[in-house]
Amino acid sequence: DAGITQSPRHKVTETGTPVTLRCHQTENHRYMYWYRQDPGHGLRLIHYSYGVKDTDKGEVSDGYSVSRSKTEDFLLTLESATSSQTSVYFCAIAVTGGAGELFFGEGSRLTVL
Amino acid sequence: SQQGEEDPQALSIQEGENATMNCSYKTSINNLQWYRQNSGRGLVHLILIRSNEREKHSGRLRVTLDTSKKSSSLLITASRAADTASYFCATVFYNQGGKLIFGQGTELSVKP
Numbered sequence: 001d002a003g004i005t006q007s008p009r010h011k012v013t014e015t016g017t018p019v020t021l022r023c024h025q026t027e028n029h030r031y032m033y034w035y036r037q038d039p040g041h042g043l044r045l046i047h048y049s050y051g052v053k054d055t056d057k058g059e060v061s062d063g064y065s066v067s068r069s070k071t072e073d074f075l076l077t078l079e080s081a082t083s084s085q086t087s088v089y090f091c092a093i094a095v096t097g098g099a100g101e102l103f104f105g106e107g108s109r110l111t112v113l
Numbered sequence: 114s115q116q117g118e119e120d121p122q123a124l125s126i127q128e129g130e131n132a133t134m135n136c137s138y139k140t141s142i143n144n145l146q147w148y149r150q151n152s153g154r155g156l157v158h159l160i161l162i163r164s165n166e167r168e169k170h171s172g173r174l175r176v177t178l179d180t181s182k183k184s185s186s187l188l189i190t191a192s193r194a195a196d197t198a199s200y201f202c203a204t205v206f207y208n209q210g211g212k213l214i215f216g217q218g219t220e221l222s223v224k225p
Contacts (some may be wrong), residue, residue, distance in 0.1 A: 031211055033213070035215070040217070041217060042201060042215050042216055042217035042218050043156070043201065043203075043215040044215070045212065045213070045214060045215075048211060048212065050211050056211070056212070058212065059214065090155055090156070092155075092156075094211075094213075098205075098211030098212075099143050099144060099205045099211065100161070101146060101158040101161055102146075102148075102156070102158060102203075102213060103158070104155030104156045104157070105155055106154065106155050107153075107154075107155055
């Protein structure tokens with residue numbers, strides 16, 4: 001168990017509202033990731049972080065922002081949620097460096113009405 | 114897109130049979146990884162194969178990598194009903210360490 005938790009696990013919100021998902025790790029790993037999973041698309045990388053205040057964009061970063069002010073927390077923010085952002089969001093951490101295997105959280109299911 | 118492509122999208126077999134899933138990618142890689150996802154859960158890492166390796170084994174899993182064809186395969190031998198899950202390949206592209214890109218996955222169903 002890599003000690004990774006996501007919150008909230010489920011959220012229903014309305015179009016246009018801001019939403020923040022939190023990923024928390026207990027082991028001070030450097031690399032953290034946010035993915036979204038949709039039917040027919042597999043997992044798509046949104047943003048990732050390689051250290052405090054160090055982040056980079058992934059494949060589908062439009063409409064999302066991230067922050068990492070401390071090692072253990074990686075926040076994903078939807079500034080103004082849209083229905084197309086209805087998805088399951090997964091956080092992951094790399095325990096052996098940026099090119100190594102990932103450990104995933106259990107996911108956060110977001111529904112935007 | 115740099116995303117790997119997996120084939121087949123769905124596979125249904127009987128217990129005891131072997132299951133083979135394939136993954137293709139487009140550009141040079143640092144390594145390729147395989148993950149498993151049970152319904153409603155997060156992904157679980159299965160095996161990592163580096164660009165200079167051709168084959169790796171882990172229990173009933175065998176992964177091959179052909180960098181000349183930019184492809185990999187995952188073989189599960191003597192499948193069990195408990196192997197029913199989605200399987201994903203993921204690639205770390207050369208000079209992009211830290212960015213792990215997933216394919217769309219293969220949905221495996223093993224019938225008892």
